[in-house]
Amino acid sequence: MKLTEDKHILIVGMGLLGGSYAQSLTAQGFSVRCITRRQSSVDYAVGKGWIESGATAADPELIAWADVAILALYPHIFLEWIAENGKHFRKGTVLTDVTGVKSSVVYRVQELLPDGVEFIAAHPMAGKEVYGVENSDPGIFRGANYIVTPTEKNTAEAIELCRNLGERLGFAHISELTPEKHDRMIAYVSQLTHCIAVSLMTCNRDPHLQDYTGDSFRDLTRIARINEEMWSELFALNKEALISQIDAFAGELHRIRTYLSDGNEEKLKEMMRLSTARRALFDKKTESNTESTGTPS
Amino acid sequence: MKLTEDKHILIVGMGLLGGSYAQSLTAQGFSVRCITRRQSSVDYAVGKGWIESGATAADPELIAWADVAILALYPHIFLEWIAENGKHFRKGTVLTDVTGVKSSVVYRVQELLPDGVEFIAAHPMAGKEVYGVENSDPGIFRGANYIVTPTEKNTAEAIELCRNLGERLGFAHISELTPEKHDRMIAYVSQLTHCIAVSLMTCNRDPHLQDYTGDSFRDLTRIARINEEMWSELFALNKEALISQIDAFAGELHRIRTYLSDGNEEKLKEMMRLSTARRALFDKKTESNTESTGTPS
Numbered sequence: 200m201k202l203t204e205d206k207h208i209l210i211v212g213m214g215l216l217g218g219s220y221a222q223s224l225t226a227q228g229f230s231v232r233c234i235t236r237r238q239s240s241v242d243y244a245v246g247k248g249w250i251e252s253g254a255t256a257a258d259p260e261l262i263a264w265a266d267v268a269i270l271a272l273y274p275h276i277f278l279e280w281i282a283e284n285g286k287h288f289r290k291g292t293v294l295t296d297v298t299g300v301k302s303s304v305v306y307r308v309q310e311l312l313p314d315g316v317e318f319i320a321a322h323p324m325a326g327k328e329v330y331g332v333e334n335s336d337p338g339i340f341r342g343a344n345y346i347v348t349p350t351e352k353n354t355a356e357a358i359e360l361c362r363n364l365g366e367r368l369g370f371a372h373i374s375e376l377t378p379e380k381h382d383r384m385i386a387y388v389s390q391l392t393h394c395i396a397v398s399l400m401t402c403n404r405d406p407h408l409q410d411y412t413g414d415s416f417r418d419l420t421r422i423a424r425i426n427e428e429m430w431s432e433l434f435a436l437n438k439e440a441l442i443s444q445i446d447a448f449a450g451e452l453h454r455i456r457t458y459l460s461d462g463n464e465e466k467l468k469e470m471m472r473l474s475t476a477r478r479a480l481f482d483k484k485t486e487s488n489t490e491s492t493g494t495p496s
Numbered sequence: 497m498k499l500t501e502d503k504h505i506l507i508v509g510m511g512l513l514g515g516s517y518a519q520s521l522t523a524q525g526f527s528v529r530c531i532t533r534r535q536s537s538v539d540y541a542v543g544k545g546w547i548e549s550g551a552t553a554a555d556p557e558l559i560a561w562a563d564v565a566i567l568a569l570y571p572h573i574f575l576e577w578i579a580e581n582g583k584h585f586r587k588g589t590v591l592t593d594v595t596g597v598k599s600s601v602v603y604r605v606q607e608l609l610p611d612g613v614e615f616i617a618a619h620p621m622a623g624k625e626v627y628g629v630e631n632s633d634p635g636i637f638r639g640a641n642y643i644v645t646p647t648e649k650n651t652a653e654a655i656e657l658c659r660n661l662g663e664r665l666g667f668a669h670i671s672e673l674t675p676e677k678h679d680r681m682i683a684y685v686s687q688l689t690h691c692i693a694v695s696l697m698t699c700n701r702d703p704h705l706q707d708y709t710g711d712s713f714r715d716l717t718r719i720a721r722i723n724e725e726m727w728s729e730l731f732a733l734n735k736e737a738l739i740s741q742i743d744a745f746a747g748e749l750h751r752i753r754t755y756l757s758d759g760n761e762e763k764l765k766e767m768m769r770l771s772t773a774r775r776a777l778f779d780k781k782t783e784s785n786t787e788s789t790g791t792p793s
Contacts, residue, residue: 324710344708374707387700388713395692395716398748400771402741403684409778410671411641413621416685418715419692423775427768431761438756444699445753449746451695456742459735464728471724474697478720481706 200293200356202267202363204228209265211280213240213253215327216297217271218335221249223368226337232261240332249335262287267360270296273429274304274436281311290315293357295364297323299385299429301348301378303436309352319357321365322346322381324389328424337369345370348378386440391448393430394441396423497590497653499564499660501525506562508577510537510550512624513594514568515632518546520665523634529558537629546632559584564657567593570726571601571733578608587612590654592661594620596682596726598645598675600733606649616654618662619643619678621686625721634666642667645675683737688745690727691738693720 208224210217213235221244225231233253235241241253254261262268262284270277277298285308288294294316298304305320312318325343327334345365349358358375365373376384399416400423408416434441451470458467505521507514510532518541522528530550532538538550551558559565559581567574574595582605585591591613595601602617609615622640624631642662646655655672662670673681696713697720705713731738748767755764 324708326710344710346708372707376708384702384705384708387702388705388709392696392712392716394749394752395696396712396775397767397771398745398752399689399692400774401767402744402748405681405684408681408685410669411621411643411673411681412685412778413623413641415689415693415719417778418718419689420775420778421715422712423771424779425768425772427765427772430768431764434756434764435759435761438759442753442756445749445756447699448695449749449753451699452691452742452746455691455695456739456746459731459739459742462732462735464732467728467731468724470694470698471722471727474694474720475722475724477697478693478717481709481714481717482721 200360200363202360202367206230206266207232207264209234209261209268210250210271211235211268212271212276213244213250213332214271215330215332215335216323216325217269218244218249218332219325219337219339220269220271220297220368222247222335223337223340225249227367232264234258234261235332243332249332257284257287259284259287263289265289265292267364268292268294269364270294270298272296274298274300274432277304278307278311281308285312285316288313288316292316293360294318295321295361297321299389299433300436301381301385303382305348305350305378309350317352317354317357319353319361320348320378321361322348322385323365323368323370325370328421330426340369342371345373346381347373347375348381349375350378382437383440383444386437386444390430390434390437390441391444393422393425394434394445395448396420397425399423497657497660499657499664503527503563504529504561506531506558506565507547507568508532508565509568509573510541510547510629511568512627512629512632513620513622514566515541515546515629516622516634516636517566517568517594517665519544519632520634520637522546524664529561531555531558532629540629546629554581554584556581556584560586562586562589564661565589565591566661567591567595569593571595571597571729574601575604575608578605582609582613585610585613589613590657591615592618592658594618596686596730597733598678598682600679602645602647602675606647614649614651614654616650616658617645617675618658619645619682620662620665620667622667625718627723637666639668642670643678644670644672645678646672647675679734680737680741683734683741687727687731687734687738688741690719690722691731691742692745693717694722696720 208229208231210233213233221231231250233250244250308318323345325339347361505526505528507530510530518528528547530547535552541547605615620642622636644658
């Protein structure tokens with residue numbers, strides 16, 4: 200099923216991501232409406248021309264109006280909302296989401312929905328340090344990854360529609376993973392990195408740090424400004440996978456510590472060469488030419 | 497003592513940093529010459545008009561020509577070079593350097609130099625992922641930190657000259673630390689971050705990672721492309737300080753792991769709030785507004 204402009208798109212949750220979806224899809228000629236908590240978010244998005252209209256209550260008519268619904272809510276609110284309002288969707292409607300963890304969410308949502316209403320989960324790996332519809336910007340999707348996580352309950356049509364949505368939003372790389380593989384991967388590339396950034400900020404109390412830091416420290420701690428409500432929830436929902444990634448990382452760091460204290464320079468260089476080789480794969484996919492490793496910075 | 501354009505500047509080691517110093521100082525009207533290992537580096541820098549002339553041997557006349565000498569060598573080569581050639585410097589000459597570790601280098605160099613030849617150490621916290629004079633670029637100093645590390649042997653005049661050099665090169669923030677405080681700080685903001693980046697790259701073998709990573713992972717591993725010769729030497733020369741920073745960081749990461757496995761969301765959020773507050777101090781000093789923490793990326 201192609202995502203054609205005649206489809207009615209309902210966005211539930213008009214925040215940074217919901218607003219960015221709305222902007223992009225309205226600009227492409229879709230009819231976009233929303234349901235969100237705050238009237239001010241509706242007014243802002245309507246005022247900007249990003250949506251036709253919106254409601255702050257879960258209006259059954261508006262829900263039934265949707266051909267495609269994008270749920271852009273925190274995981275627990277997402278589940279509560281579906282439990283309460285899933286029954287209002289028309290047969291044939293396809294739902295997708297933006298949730299950062301999958302196994303703990305996808306199966307429950309698919310169970311909660313009535314027959315004929317299909318949920319195909321996706322994770323747009325894009326964001327900003329700021330929140331709210333006022334800061335939404337479809338530019339954050341450019342060059343980013345978009346991961347579709349189908350289950351055996353999903354149809355080829357819905358999967359195609361969901362991939363098509365990612366393409367239309369401008370994501371650079373669209374891939375498919377099982378919810379479980381997604382969660383293991385995200386524990387590593389996203390959740391572990393946030394744990395590291397937080398630990399790096401809390402392990403030292405020097406108040407003058409910012410006078411002495413180079414690019415490397417700023418890079419590693421950029422994500423240390425963290426939305427504790429969202430991330431503590433995402434961590435809790437992916438606990439086992441995250442803990443095993445923390446352990447794997449801590450083991451490697453301990454290996455460096457051992458090589459250091461043993462004065463085993465050869466083993467240390469070996470690790471650095473492996474790291475360099477692996478990281479080189481990424482640079483094929485990044486523009487940046489000012490990466491700072493040449494000298495201590 | 498002001499760094500006036502009539503001063504003769506000798507750069508020993510025409511690599512990425514040496515070349516960047518040469519470009520900037522020649523453009524400001526200084527007479528700049530160099531001593532470096534490879535004739536090709538001399539030819540390249542002369543051809544570009546970055547230096548007047550250069551030699552591949554430690555020519556006593558050229559060394560005596562210098563009013564100010566900038567040693568841009570790996571620590572062990574730096575020490576060997578001074579031991580062999582320090583005697584050729586004229587009384588009144590001021591030496592400085594670019595070395596990333598200080599206590600293990602500064603005192604030895606000051607001992608090796610003849611009376612009347614003063615070494616004032618400095619650490620320009622700027623770099624690139626690439627090496628060699630061909631990649632040198634004074635632009636790397638813009639917005640970067642420059643740290644002067646005087647000892648009780650240094651004169652106010654030499655310290656002023658050294659700070660003045662940092663200003664002329666365009667560093668954004670110039671500060672002074674004792675060699676010991678510098679090494680503790682650098683173990684944290686620079687060496688620990690490189691250990692983390694390396695561990696992050698080596699703790700997972702998924703060959704398709706680059707298809708799934710967001711900004712945060714790319715940010716944290718940018719410095720995982722690492723010059724193993726230079727960094728293993730810098731680590732070894734700052735072993736104790738680095739190990740204690742690794743331990744402090746590993747302790748915080750373990751705290752997160754404990755809160756996770758105990759389901760202690762409140763403590764987890766507390767750490768995240770502290771991290772966010774500390775990191776906010778840095779953003780006053782950075783331009784980037786596309787920092788990615790809003791959603792898992």
